[in-house]
Amino acid sequence: MKKLFKPALAVATVLAVACGGNNSQTTTDHSKHDHTSHDHAATTGIPAGEPTTTSTEAASDAVVIESDDQMKFNKSEIKVKAGKNVTITLKHVGKMAKEVMGNNLVILKPGTDIPAFGVEANKAKDTDYIPASLASSVIGHSKVIGGGEQDSFEVTLEAGKYDFICSFPGHLAIMKGVIIAE
Ligand SMILES: [Cu+2]
Numbered sequence: 001m002k003k004l005f006k007p008a009l010a011v012a013t014v015l016a017v018a019c020g021g022n023n024s025q026t027t028t029d030h031s032k033h034d035h036t037s038h039d040h041a042a043t044t045g046i047p048a049g050e051p052t053t054t055s056t057e058a059a060s061d062a063v064v065i066e067s068d069d070q071m072k073f074n075k076s077e078i079k080v081k082a083g084k085n086v087t088i089t090l091k092h093v094g095k096m097a098k099e100v101m102g103n104n105l106v107i108l109k110p111g112t113d114i115p116a117f118g119v120e121a122n123k124a125k126d127t128d129y130i131p132a133s134l135a136s137s138v139i140g141h142s143k144v145i146g147g148g149e150q151d152s153f154e155v156t157l158e159a160g161k162y163d164f165i166c167s168f169p170g171h172l173a174i175m176k177g178v179i180i181a182e
Contacts, residue, residue: 067103069094082159082181090142091150098146106141121167129167157181
C-alpha cells in the first residue's frame, strides 16, 4: 500500500488542480476533497503503481530459453541484470537429433557482423559452430544440443544490448534475438 499511496496522491492532486477551485489549498487539502466527483482518481492511481512491480520482474539473473524442431527460440528478447553473474539455460524442447536440428545460443559482442560470423560458424562443426577465428566476438555460448537436451552457461554483461543467435548452419536468419542487460 505504501507504494500505491504516492502515485494515487499525485493523480488526485493533478485532478484536483485541473478541477480549478482553490489551487493553493488543494495540495494539502485533498483529504477533505469531495471524492464522489473524483472516482476515476482512485482507479487511475492503481495502474500508476504497476510499473514498479513489472520492472523488478523483468531483469533476471537466471533465464531459460527454449528452442525447438521448427528452428525457433521461444523468446526474441531477454532481460537480465547488468553487472551480475547471469545463468542462461537453453532447453531444446524438440525431438530431433543435434546432428540434424542442433541448436545453440551464442551471445555476440555489440558490433559483430552477424552474417560474416555465420559464414565462419558453418565451418566450425568440431567446436560446436563457434569459429576459433572469431572467438573474440563471442561473450558466451551454450553447447549445440538436440531434442530433449539442455545446457547452461554463465555470463556477466555490462548494461547494454546484445545479439544472440543460434550458429548451427542455416539457423541464424531465424534463430536470433536480443539480450538487454539493465
Ligand atoms: Cu538452431
